Amino acid sequence: MADTSQTANLTGVQRAAIVLLSLGEQQAAEVLKHMGAKEVQKLGVAMTSVGGVSRDAVLSVFDDFVDVLEQPGGLGPGADEYVRAVLVQALGEDRASSLIDRILLGRNTSGLDTLKWMEPRAVADLVRNEHPQIIAIVLSHLDPDQAAETLKCLGERVRPDVLLRIATLDGIPPHALNELNDVMTRQFAGAQNIKSSTIGGVKVAANILNFMDGGQDEAILGDIHRLDETLSVQLRDLMFVFDNLAEIDDRAMQTVLRDVPTDRLAIALRGADGKVRDKITSNMSQRAAEMLLEDIEVRGPVRLAEVEAAQKEILTIVRRMAETGAIQLTAKAEAFV
Known part of the structure; x- marks a missing residue:
């Protein structure tokens, strides 16, 4: 019978990590391909933290999945290179590189970095009673999409103030950032020293706005325009x-x-600038372009909110591809991403 003493307190993510570590690199990579980025990151961290698991413990985990474990073998320490190889195979070198750094260098994250692992609503609940300047620093530390989702969970009146403060942040003293990090660290019972103090700025604020829903970005920009016209421009x-x-x-x-659903493209192009429509159709086969234009023509009335939502979906795909290196933008377009 498999020994369950080592596995009694394992979380579901840790059990999944043990299973992946027991597979070959190619098989593990195939599994990871079907997961989202945040799921891959969580599994990657777990895979680097379950070293020293005995063969009996592995058998105990596999008892939850299959009746018989055909390939024995304990898991030794030093799984970093395995994790790196699996992530590169699953995501490609460019997409995996930043994720690998966050996993292997930040496996013991705490303080502000811990917020990156939390759901946006949970982050909003944590900071909603803080001063807007504190909220601005916290959101500047998050990835743009997570920061945008967190901002959506905050009150409409506070959003423009927070975004304006993000845009006008020009770095903060290391001791101030460390003090904020200490506050967050005590929330999660950890300890970490933040070295970087270069956060915030107009580009960060613009990237957060890029991930806001249609209408919300314009509402925030309108409020900022009344406060600081130059900044809004x-x-x-x-x-x-x-x-x-x-x-x-x-x-x-x-x-x-190749990654944009045709039905969403047809909706997004309703009322779009002619140059955008020409750019898209000129990069499709003649038959595909004809079918797309026909779909646009015969489709019934579409609400503006639906058109904006479809455009946001496509822009999100473009931004993520640019950030991961899947596409290279021209210098003019890159200024916007």
Whole structure:
């Protein structure tokens, strides 16, 4: 009978990590391909923290999945290289590189970095009673999509103030950032020393706005315009909007189109600038372009909110591809991402 003493307190993620570590690299990579980025990151951290698991413990975990474990073998320490190889095979070198750094260098994350693992609503609940300047620093430390989702969970009145403060952040003293990190660390019973103090700025604020839902970004920009007209212009200039798709090169557009559902594309192009429509159709086969244009023509009335939502979905795909290196943008288009 398998020994369960080592596995009694394992979480589900840790058990999944043991299973993946017991597979070959190619098989583990195939499993990870079907997961989202945050799931891959959580599993990656777990895979680096379950070293020294005995063969009996592995058998105990596998008893939950199969009746018989055909391939024995304990898991020794030093799984870093295995994790690195699996992630590269699953995601590609460019997409995996930043994720690997976050996993292998930040496995003991605490303080502000811990927030990156939390759901946006949970982050919002944690900071909603803080001063807007504190909220701005926290959101600046998150990835743009997570920061945008967190901002959506905050009150409408506080959003413009927070975004304005993010845009006007020009770094903060290391001791101040460490004090904030200490507060967050006590929340999660950990300890970490933050060295970097370069956060915030107009580009960070613009990237957060890029991930806001249609209408919310314009409402926030309108409020900021009334407070600081020059800043609102800077933010708008740095935002990557649907019309900016006309600026990306043909190779990048072809890569993007492979990931965009045709039905969402047809909705997004309703009322779009002619240059964007021409850029997209010129990078499709003649038959595909004809079918797309026909779909646009015969489709009934579509609500503006639905058009904006479809455009946001496509822009999210473009931004993620640019961030992971899947596509290279021209210098003009890159200024917006």
